[in-house]
Amino acid sequence: MTSRNNSAREIAADVTAGRTSAVETATAALGRIEAARALNAVVTIDPARTLADAAAVDERVRAGEKMPLAGVPIIVKDNIWVGGWRITQGSRLFADFVAPQDAIAIERLRKAGAVIVGIGATSEFASKGVTTSQLYGPTRHPLGPTLTPGGSSGGPAAAVAAGLVPLAIGTDAGGSSRRPPAHVGVAGFKPSYGAIPYGPSFAEPFFGLSVTAPIAADVSDIMLAFEVMAGTDPRDPDSADIAQKADDxxxxxxxxxxxxxxxxxxxxxxxxxxxxxxxxxxxxxxxxxxxxxxxxxxATEEAIMPLQHAGLAALYGDTFRNDPDVFDPDIARQIERGLSWSGTDxxxxxxxxxxxxxxxxxxxxxxxxxxxxxxxxxxxxxxxxxxxxxxxxxxxxxxxxxxxxxxxxxxxxxxxxxxxxxxxxxxxxxxxxxxxxxxxxxxxxxxxxxxxxxx
The missing domain is CATH 3.90.1300.10 (Amidase signature (AS) domain)
Structure with a gap:
């Protein structure tokens, strides 16, 4: 029996009960991703790795392990480290980068039984409000091929909205995992800063702002993913435990x-x-x-934008000076502006x-x-x-x-x-x-x- 395109909760229940398997569920998700290639929501797949991971989840189920996300196929944004996968930040500078380890949130998702079936598109360095990059081209809106799902988590949001997966993981430093879900008709959650440990990952241009953000068709699946990922970890000094009680x-x-x-x-x-x-x-x-x-x-967004521009310039200014054409032109303009800001600015x-x-x-x-x-x-x-x-x-x-x-x-x-x-x-x-x-x-x-x- 193959899994229906159900919620994360339903898939986990089906896999746990033996009504379907993680391998069957992952195979079905890979088929949907292949059929939706024109959407360009998923920029990297590794079917052999995915199916091997799914088979390992099935072994854990047979051994009696209870996992809240057993066999749930997920998409992870292309700026979050997934060990052994190519993760590029949508940038030609990182076109051949392979993540050396999982981010803490990804480690926790895997432990909970989630199966990564692909990497979702982002704008370069997750730094603009449409999901396009010189490396992969534009991600398209599920309801219109000429439209954008927004950015920068446009790939994960479009993947959920198109029914490719029930759950995706994005990042949010200024709305990147709230606006794209709003544009495509799904839910996106930005947790409190530190509620989900961040990294290990790339150097971050958004100092003290970016968070790991679940995207799903409904709030219940977001709650499920949040509970798996949340909680302090000594590897992230900014991580913190949050209130356990939920008010009526x-x-x-x-x-x-x-x-x-x-x-x-x-x-x-x-x-x-x-x-x-x-x-x-x-x-x-x-x-x-x-x-x-x-x-x-x-108090305007213009007043705080120097932080993004300066962050990008601090990380990539030297490369920009040597080879500006390697960058998306919109990102190049941000870096150039960041190089012009003074310390006082x-x-x-x-x-x-x-x-x-x-x-x-x-x-x-x-x-x-x-x-x-x-x-x-x-x-x-x-x-x-x-x-x-x-x-x-x-x-x-x-x-x-x-x-x-x-x-x-x-x-x-x-x-x-x-x-x-x-x-x-x-x-x-x-x-x-x-x-x-x-x-x-x-x-x-x-x-x-x-x-x-x-x-």
Missing amino acids: IAGLRIAFSPRLGLDIAVDDVVANGLISTVQRLSDAGLHIAHRDPVWPAG VAGALVASAAIANAFAAFFTEVDLLLTPTVPCVAWPFAQLGPDMIGGRPASPRGHAVFTPFVNHARLPAISIPCGTDANGLPFGLQIIARRGQDRSLLRAAGHIEMMISE
């Missing part, structure tokens, strides 16, 4: 901020869709107040980052959950860094990313779940944010909200 949603103070308290453009279909969703949640019994965070003067960005974190901390002394849009628009053509217009205004290349980066700088947990589509069926998402360390309460609440939206 009925007792949570919930706020809705349609523009996150910022002067940002939002397409009418998204704005109206979020208002309708919040009204449905209120009608279902949730107590939701309209309330915006209060930001310090000058970078320090100013750190000051702005800390001020944003403090403002969010103050907000969450009086609120438990914050609801916002995840994205201000639906997917756009992959040849563009962003849509030309949002909310009737000319949009900057980062105009599509406005709702997510502040969360990273405050190191808070946040999740995107689907909440509507436009007239063409293109999805957008609801972002739910909580204070740092309240990951389990956030996930529990998100599961309830997900059910309320779908009813």
Whole structure:
């Protein structure tokens, strides 16, 4: 019997009970990946390694081992180390790099019985909002071959949305595993900074911001993956244990901020869709107040972007000076700009980052959950860094990313779940944010909200 394209929970139950095998499940996933090559969501496969790993899981099952992800096929983003696999960061600089070991999160997933069936596409160095690279080309949206799923975790998100796998693992330093899920209609979770140990991996241009982020069709599978990966590890000095108790949603103070308290453009279909969703949640019994965070003067994404540019320049500036053409032109521009920033500019960005974190901390002394849009628009053509217009205004290349980066700088947990589509069926998402360390309460609440939206 071959496995159906079920949830991670169902697959693990079937494999554990002997109704199917990890080898059968992995074989089926590899077949789906092959059939969806035009999507370009999965950039590397190693069928022999995958099937050998699946066979080892089957042996563990036969030996009586209980594994929460037994036989679950997963896609891992192309900037997370998977020992023995080619991991490139979407960069020609790393085209032949083979990871020497697993990242801690991957080690834990394997121990839980997950089977890696492929590596998901990312933009170069996970540093832009569309998933294209000179090494692999564009990843396409499952609902339209000319559209982008967003970035930088576009490959993992598109793989889940297309039904290639039930679960994928991305990274998120500014929204990379919330915005693509919102654009393709699945769920993406950014945990609190440190809740899931990070690395061993490549040198990170996003100092103190990036996290390992599960992507799945629903919140329950994300919760399952999070519990497998979470928990402190001495190899990551920033890792930390978080609250075990998950609060009941009925007792949570919930706020809705349609523009996150910022002067940002939002397409009418998204704005109206979020208002309708919040009204449905209120009608279902949730107590939701309209309330915006209060930001310090000058709190914008532009104020904090020098950190990304300077990080890229610190890592790759010398290579850029010698051979700028080896880089994606969009990344080259970021590196060039990073080389131009002064120490004072970078320090100013750190000051702005800390001020944003403090403002969010103050907000969450009086609120438990914050609801916002995840994205201000639906997917756009992959040849563009962003849509030309949002909310009737000319949009900057980062105009599509406005709702997510502040969360990273405050190191808070946040999740995107689907909440509507436009007239063409293109999805957008609801972002739910909580204070740092309240990951389990956030996930529990998100599961309830997900059910309320779908009813």
